[in-house]
Amino acid sequence: MISINHLSKSFSKLDVLKDISVDFTRPGITAVLGPNGSGKTTLIKCLLGMVIPDQGEIQAFGQPVKGQWTYRSQIGYLPQIARFPDNLRVKELIAMIKDIRGTAADEAPLIEAFGLETYLDKKLGHLSGGTKQKVNLLLALLYDTPVIIMDEPTAGLDPVALIRLKDIIQQEKKRGKVILITTHIISLVEEIADEVVFLLEGRIHFRGTPEQLRMQYAGANLEEAIANLLLNENQAAAVHPKLTQHHNGTVLHKNLKPC
Amino acid sequence: MLKILKYSFYDMMRSRWIYLYFGFFFAFTLSLFLISTDLSKVVVSLMNVILILCPLIATMFGVMYYYNSREFTELLLAQPIARRVIFLGQYIGLALSLSLSLLAGVGIPFALYGIFQSADIWNFFSLLLNGVFLSFIFSGIAFWIALKNDQQKIRGFGLALAVWLFFAVIYDGIFLLLLLSFSDYPLERFALGASMFNPIDLSRITVLLQLDISALMGYTGAVFQQFLGNGTGMLFAFGVLTLWLLLPLWRIGRIARVKDF
Numbered sequence: 001m002i003s004i005n006h007l008s009k010s011f012s013k014l015d016v017l018k019d020i021s022v023d024f025t026r027p028g029i030t031a032v033l034g035p036n037g038s039g040k041t042t043l044i045k046c047l048l049g050m051v052i053p054d055q056g057e058i059q060a061f062g063q064p065v066k067g068q069w070t071y072r073s074q075i076g077y078l079p080q081i082a083r084f085p086d087n088l089r090v091k092e093l094i095a096m097i098k099d100i101r102g103t104a105a106d107e108a109p110l111i112e113a114f115g116l117e118t119y120l121d122k123k124l125g126h127l128s129g130g131t132k133q134k135v136n137l138l139l140a141l142l143y144d145t146p147v148i149i150m151d152e153p154t155a156g157l158d159p160v161a162l163i164r165l166k167d168i169i170q171q172e173k174k175r176g177k178v179i180l181i182t183t184h185i186i187s188l189v190e191e192i193a194d195e196v197v198f199l200l201e202g203r204i205h206f207r208g209t210p211e212q213l214r215m216q217y218a219g220a221n222l223e224e225a226i227a228n229l230l231l232n233e234n235q236a237a238a239v240h241p242k243l244t245q246h247h248n249g250t251v252l253h254k255n256l257k258p259c
Numbered sequence: 260m261l262k263i264l265k266y267s268f269y270d271m272m273r274s275r276w277i278y279l280y281f282g283f284f285f286a287f288t289l290s291l292f293l294i295s296t297d298l299s300k301v302v303v304s305l306m307n308v309i310l311i312l313c314p315l316i317a318t319m320f321g322v323m324y325y326y327n328s329r330e331f332t333e334l335l336l337a338q339p340i341a342r343r344v345i346f347l348g349q350y351i352g353l354a355l356s357l358s359l360s361l362l363a364g365v366g367i368p369f370a371l372y373g374i375f376q377s378a379d380i381w382n383f384f385s386l387l388l389n390g391v392f393l394s395f396i397f398s399g400i401a402f403w404i405a406l407k408n409d410q411q412k413i414r415g416f417g418l419a420l421a422v423w424l425f426f427a428v429i430y431d432g433i434f435l436l437l438l439l440s441f442s443d444y445p446l447e448r449f450a451l452g453a454s455m456f457n458p459i460d461l462s463r464i465t466v467l468l469q470l471d472i473s474a475l476m477g478y479t480g481a482v483f484q485q486f487l488g489n490g491t492g493m494l495f496a497f498g499v500l501t502l503w504l505l506l507p508l509w510r511i512g513r514i515a516r517v518k519d520f
Contacts (some may be wrong), residue, residue: 011519051519067516073339083330087273099260100338130372139334 001025001147001178002047007056009042016042020056024147027176031171031210033187034199035230038159040182041080043199044151048077060147073101078140080151080182082132085182086125088200090116090135093124110138113164130156141168148172149180154188166192186223200233260344260351263335267352267476269329277360280316284364292372299470301372301508302386305365306466309460311391311427314397317357318423321401322416336520346406346515348506356397358391365390385469389462392457392500397423399507402439407512423451430457458503465496 003023009016016039024030032040041233047058049065049072057064059069084093094107111117114134119127124135133156140150153169154162169192173179183189189196189210196213198206206213206229210222217232219225271277286503287308291301328349335345365387401419408415434453438446454460 045520048337049342050333052517069341070339072337077337079333079337083333084269085328085331087270096266097334100335100340102262104348168453199514 003059004043004047005057005059007043007046009039009046009051009057010054016202017046017053020202020204022197022204022207024178026181026195027173027178028194029173029179029181029192030195030197032180032182032197032199033191033226034190034205038199040199041151044077044149044180044182047149048072048075048226049240066253071104073143074147076140076143076145076148078136078148078150078153080138080155084132084135086123086126087088089121089122090124090127092121093140094138097142101143103143103181105142105144107138110141110168113168114138114161130158130161133157134161137165141172144176147178147180151182152184152186153181154183154185186221186226189215190222198229200230205229205233262346263340263345263348264352264355266331267328267349268356270331271324271353271356276320277356280357281360281364284361285367288365292368297379297383298325298369298372298374301369302379302382302466303470306386306463309361309365310393310463310466312389313357313393314427314459315423316353317394317397317418318356318401320334320353320357321350321398322419324349324398325402325405325409326412326415333520342515343512346402346511348403350399350508350511353402354395357394357398361390361394362387364403371445382466382469383384385422387467389466389500392497392504393462396500396503396507398506399511403507403514404512406511409518426457431460434460435493455499458500461496461503465493465500468492468496496520 004023005021007017007020016037020039020043021187032043034040043052046053047060049069052066052154057066059065061074063071065071074242080235084128086255088096098105098107111120114137116134119131119135127135137153140148153165157165169179169181173192173194181188181193193210196206196208197204197211198213206216208216213229214222214225217225217228219228263417288305291304295301295304332345332349336342369383373381377383401421402420404422405415408418432451437453440452441449513516
């Protein structure tokens, strides 16, 4: 449904994405992982047309997205930081989004799932960070879209909301949706992800199942494997800078053992 | 576009500043009427206030509104809406609410003092039309500056204020200095051309031409009347004001197309 070909993006002199090619076509949950500043959010924003790529092409539903906007009605997007106009009430915000999109949607099940009934008349500026994130989730999941993209969906959520969110994600997966999630919570990845895309310094360093990642980097669990991967990378960069050059989806220095 | 415009307009109408703006014009116009009930004199007195204050307030509102509505903008950018529509809708909503405050603040006292039965009605309309033009032009320029400097608020505010200061004060100073320094040469054409590059000067000229007192109120006005005559001069000035209006619109559209958020 979404394919990215040779995508590059830099902000002034900082190369954030370097020649990335990847596609997200199979239904299921893909976790986009990587350390801070590896380009996860920029990649997602490129998909949504919020960041304009320097090079490369992105296709969504078979059409190039450059200069287009209608395709966004097929994508549910959860921004990393829940920022809303402070002087709007929650129900006004929901009504506004429905009005602007011009299509009907039923928010009642999501309001119930995240326990937002008591907050509907409150102004968004008065809500706590966690409650704002619940409103953020509600807006992302409001429409029945074939693709859902979530940037750090668990940030600030209480355990009850987290369980509800995981349930909702699993339900959406069963309905055959393509779901992209970025997160730093590795246990969440182990629990729900079918596939992992690991970004490092703007390149795709690994793509495969969580199990493959664990095996390849000899970790007792996913967290350890990722730590090994990052240590490997740092060591290789220090010893032999050329070894860090790799192509999309393949790792050229996988014979290096973790320390 | 209409939906974005609607929400942007509602958002402005929730702000107490827009009511203060309305209140100021209302109180100021009423107090002028307490001093004199001659509609024509009130129009002239109001002219200078409108020519300086409308651009200043529009500049401040333009920058403030852009920075304050960044969250709203980010929310909209992820929705299936064209970028151009988002920014133009927001800008027009802002400029429209400013213009309405001006129209109501000045218009109500004039209506109470019988402008609609007076021969001065066209002078009054000319003044208001210029106020609306200036509100649109300067809020557009401010919106454009803020969009260009969206991570640097202080720089955005500073630049926008500098633009206002340049057109409201500095431009005329340089203009006068040049006229004085080169007073031995024929400067009519130069004066005419130079007025085109300042929307505040242009507005002043149109009001003066309408009031038919241009010869009393400055060199540029007299030149305009001499060269273009009343009707043509006005049309020409409004044509150039329209170009001034289109400039920020065009820039906003262009920046919106390539900007990263």
